[in-house]
Amino acid sequence: MNNSLSPVQDQANTLRAMGNDTDSSLSHISQESATRVYAITSGKGGVGKTAVVANTAAAMAKAGKKVLILDADLGLANIDVVFGLAPKFNLNHFFSGDQDLSSIIVEGPHGIKILPAGSGVQNFTRLDSTQKLKLLDGLDEMHNDYDFVLIDTEAGISENVTYFNTAAQEILVVTTPDPTAITDAYALMKLLSTQFHEKRFNLVVNQIQHENEALDVYRKLTMVSNRYLDISIDFLGSIPADKQMTEAIRKQKVIVDLYPSSRISTAFESLAATICSEKAPAQVKGGVQFFWKRLLDIGGRG
Numbered sequence: 001m002n003n004s005l006s007p008v009q010d011q012a013n014t015l016r017a018m019g020n021d022t023d024s025s026l027s028h029i030s031q032e033s034a035t036r037v038y039a040i041t042s043g044k045g046g047v048g049k050t051a052v053v054a055n056t057a058a059a060m061a062k063a064g065k066k067v068l069i070l071d072a073d074l075g076l077a078n079i080d081v082v083f084g085l086a087p088k089f090n091l092n093h094f095f096s097g098d099q100d101l102s103s104i105i106v107e108g109p110h111g112i113k114i115l116p117a118g119s120g121v122q123n124f125t126r127l128d129s130t131q132k133l134k135l136l137d138g139l140d141e142m143h144n145d146y147d148f149v150l151i152d153t154e155a156g157i158s159e160n161v162t163y164f165n166t167a168a169q170e171i172l173v174v175t176t177p178d179p180t181a182i183t184d185a186y187a188l189m190k191l192l193s194t195q196f197h198e199k200r201f202n203l204v205v206n207q208i209q210h211e212n213e214a215l216d217v218y219r220k221l222t223m224v225s226n227r228y229l230d231i232s233i234d235f236l237g238s239i240p241a242d243k244q245m246t247e248a249i250r251k252q253k254v255i256v257d258l259y260p261s262s263r264i265s266t267a268f269e270s271l272a273a274t275i276c277s278e279k280a281p282a283q284v285k286g287g288v289q290f291f292w293k294r295l296l297d298i299g300g301r302g
Contacts, residue, residue: 035145039172043187049155074092074154080114091116175204189201193231200231240264
């Protein structure tokens with residue numbers, strides 16, 4: 001019988017063990033002032049995840065929060081497109097050593113800061129351990145600059161997706177009422193639970209026709225996860241389907257700015273308010289935590 005672990009599992013387990021160590025040096029960090037890091041993820045494409053990230057970030061920023069978006073779809077970057085930006089540099093330049101993180105940050109509406117990914121370049125679509133730690137080090141240097149970091153992961157269950165989800169403090173799964181989207185959302189949570197020991201998930205149901213539809217999705221996911229997985233799912237809210245979203249995407253504007261009085265904009269504002277009001281977990285999650293470099297001082301570094 002082969003008991004060997006994959007490199008990803010081995011790295012995750014090593015860092016998880018470090019994260020679980022009692023470290024009195026963390027005791028001075030105020031939960032209220034610490035940066036909160038959310039991975040916004042989905043089991044499949046086409047559920048409007050990036051639009052959720054962009055509009056939630058804009059609603060947060062309009063409420064006075066300092067927000068950084070990390071575009072973690074390293075092969076099909078599009079968060080900058082949503083905002084109508086044309087960045088000169090992107091994460092490909094950072095990983096290749098040509099630029100540091102601060103040099104590639106671009107500013108979106110309401111002061112939102114964006115770390116754009118590179119589109120169509122395959123060199124960094126699968127990050128190795130050195131690149132992951134390089135990114136963590138770069139982000140650590142900015143740990144006092146933001147209230148929230150929203151990571152827009154790629155869709156699916158690739159190695160990068162699992163990495164960014166385990167690295168973040170909170171995982172927010174976006175799905176729609178479509179049966180395949182629900183199935184894929186469950187598959188993602190199952191993978192993160194069984195292989196990476198994630199126990200806490202947040203859920204947003206996008207593109208709904210009525211609120212009962214969203215609650216039905218939540219009930220289905222909760223029922224099956226209670227039966228087969230040892231996880232908790234918190235329902236953060238829903239976003240209505242709106243034909244004006246297509247127009248907003250075409251105009252490269254966030255809908256909370258283009259139609260601020262619309263029902264969908266109100267839903268994004270409500271979601272942003274819910275996230276902002278959430279209390280930080282009492283204990284640090286057992287995985288990698290962005291901005292706490294002391295947890296990453298593994299053997300061989302420095």
